[in-house]
Amino acid sequence: MLxxxxxxxxxxxxxxxxxxxxxxxxxxxxxFAGWEALRWKFFYTVHDIHRLFFIVPIVYAGYSFRVxxxxxxxxxxxxxxxxxxxxxxxxxxxxxxxxxxxxVAGVIGCFTGVIRNEFERRRYLExxxxxxxxxxxxxLERMEDGVMVVGPDYRIRFINPTMVREFGEGIGSYxxxxxxxxxxxxxxxxxxxxxxxxxxxxxxxxxxDGTTYEMIASPFADYDGEICQLGTFRNITQRKQVExxxxxxxxxxxxxxxxxxxxxxxxxxxxxGIISSLLQKDIELSDETLEMLLTGVSEETDRLASLVTKLLxxxxxxxxxxxxxxxxxxxxxxxxxALQRQKWVHxxxxxxxxxxxxxPEIYADYNQIRQVLINLLENAAAYSEEATQITxxxxxxxxxxxxxxxxxxxxxxxxxxxxxxxxxxxxxxxxQKPGGTGLGLAICQAIILGHSxxxxxxxxxxxxSTFFFTLSDTLPGI
Ligand code: ADP
Numbered sequence: 001m002l003x004x005x006x007x008x009x010x011x012x013x014x015x016x017x018x019x020x021x022x023x024x025x026x027x028x029x030x031x032f033a034g035w036e037a038l039r040w041k042f043f044y045t046v047h048d049i050h051r052l053f054f055i056v057p058i059v060y061a062g063y064s065f066r067v068x069x070x071x072x073x074x075x076x077x078x079x080x081x082x083x084x085x086x087x088x089x090x091x092x093x094x095x096x097x098x099x100x101x102x103x104v105a106g107v108i109g110c111f112t113g114v115i116r117n118e119f120e121r122r123r124y125l126e127x128x129x130x131x132x133x134x135x136x137x138x139x140l141e142r143m144e145d146g147v148m149v150v151g152p153d154y155r156i157r158f159i160n161p162t163m164v165r166e167f168g169e170g171i172g173s174y175x176x177x178x179x180x181x182x183x184x185x186x187x188x189x190x191x192x193x194x195x196x197x198x199x200x201x202x203x204x205x206x207x208x209d210g211t212t213y214e215m216i217a218s219p220f221a222d223y224d225g226e227i228c229q230l231g232t233f234r235n236i237t238q239r240k241q242v243e244x245x246x247x248x249x250x251x252x253x254x255x256x257x258x259x260x261x262x263x264x265x266x267x268x269x270x271x272x273g274i275i276s277s278l279l280q281k282d283i284e285l286s287d288e289t290l291e292m293l294l295t296g297v298s299e300e301t302d303r304l305a306s307l308v309t310k311l312l313x314x315x316x317x318x319x320x321x322x323x324x325x326x327x328x329x330x331x332x333x334x335x336x337x338a339l340q341r342q343k344w345v346h347x348x349x350x351x352x353x354x355x356x357x358x359x360p361e362i363y364a365d366y367n368q369i370r371q372v373l374i375n376l377l378e379n380a381a382a383y384s385e386e387a388t389q390i391t392x393x394x395x396x397x398x399x400x401x402x403x404x405x406x407x408x409x410x411x412x413x414x415x416x417x418x419x420x421x422x423x424x425x426x427x428x429x430x431x432q433k434p435g436g437t438g439l440g441l442a443i444c445q446a447i448i449l450g451h452s453x454x455x456x457x458x459x460x461x462x463x464x465s466t467f468f469f470t471l472s473d474t475l476p477g478i
Pocket of ligand 1: 379380381383407409410411412420421425426427428429436437438439440441442465
């Protein structure tokens with residue numbers, strides 16, 4: 001019971017108790033010593049009044065040493081009362097009055113002890129809650145997510161450094177002004193009333209600048225016991241972008257499946273049909289028919305090969321695997337090479353070139369740029385009549401080289417000029433030869449964008465089209 005500063009209380013208690021006992025027996029002492037001058041009237045009055053002094057040490061013991069202390073001091077007081085009751089001045093009912101006083105004083109002392117205990121427990125619990133809250137707020141301070149506590153009056157009571165970094169200072173301002181720049185609480189958006197009623201709310205919000213936050217709000221009792229809203233704000237802009245890309249990829253996948261399955265099936269069906277005819281032993285085929293059928297197989301196989309190549313090219317570009325391996329070369333080299341191939345495949349068109357004489361070297365991926373030119377030349381031949389002219393031009397300007405491929409074919413409606421670069425988009429024009437995937441121009445665009453260039457088309461329906469692309473003529477280090 002006696003620990004540390006309790007010694008101090010113990011000696012005070014002893015002193016008070018001693019003084020009370022001294023006063024209680026003072027008249028007896030005076031009588032015994034014969035100190036006539038000290039025979040004060042007060043000490044010869046009813047001793048019940050003198051006993052009242054003992055309330056002080058009993059209450060003090062209850063306060064300092066709780067119930068146990070109060071009981072011990074009450075008992076000690078009772079023992080102190082006994083000699084007077086039985087020996088010094090016995091009254092007719094000495095025990096009754098002493099016992100009554102002792103019980104009342106003991107109850108008061110114990111009561112004091114109980115109240116003090118409760119008081120201390122409450123103080124301890126309050127301190128515990130406060131320190132837990134401090135710890136909790138300390139954690140919130142260090143959180144990567146933004147955290148904000150809003151009172152029922154919509155005023156912000158706490159924001160952590162992340163929140164300050166992303167939204168600025170805001171303690172004391174209204175949450176709707178701070179977050180959304182509104183003048184009054186937002187009708188449908190506001191979750192505060194339901195959160196204060198005990199609900200946990202979760203929602204996403206995209207701000208006009210494009211950032212998206214995932215917000216979770218839950219009830220929180222603040223220091224003053226007021227139920228507030230504790231909101232966490234997680235910036236999920238990047239995650240959203242990835243999700244959008246995934247959705248886009250999924251769309252691409254299903255587009256790819258639906259387009260590709262159709263495109264693959266038609267040449268395969270033709271090949272299968274031709275081979276079935278060839279296998280029919282009972283039908284005699286002329287040499288001419290045989291050659292026609294075999295040419296058909298060859299063309300359909302070419303179509304399949306071209307489709308598969310384009311699909312692979314597109315998927316490599318989209319996956320970022322086919323990166324430009326840049327080197328220095330003259331664009332005229334590629335133009336010559338692509339033209340040779342073109343003249344061999346589409347013999348019946350007329351080909352022209354119009355190249356600036358002083359074209360500088362470019363810094364690009366040779367194979368990719370050749371692929372772009374081949375795709376554009378293929379289209380020019382496919383969407384124009386034989387014996388019409390196809391022209392390749394190249395000129396310099398504004399630090400760029402601008403290359404164009406023009407034909408005198410069917411042309412492209414104005415509304416289609418943007419869309420033709422989309423994956424799998426195919427216009428209504430008829431190709432000179434069947435086939436086509438809607439991937440050729442998308443591949444060209446991906447390659448040119450990968451070189452930080454630009455690609456576009458100009459056209460007049462019935463008169464022809466011109467496709468342009470630019471490449472930077474700036475060499476590394478220059
Ligand atoms: P496709 O395999 O269908 O040719 P592309 O991506 O190469 O796919 O072209 C997309 C669409 O752009 C074509 O379906 C066609 O409508 C249009 N197009 C492309 N080049 C030309 C051109 N030189 N003349 C007219 N239309 C063209």
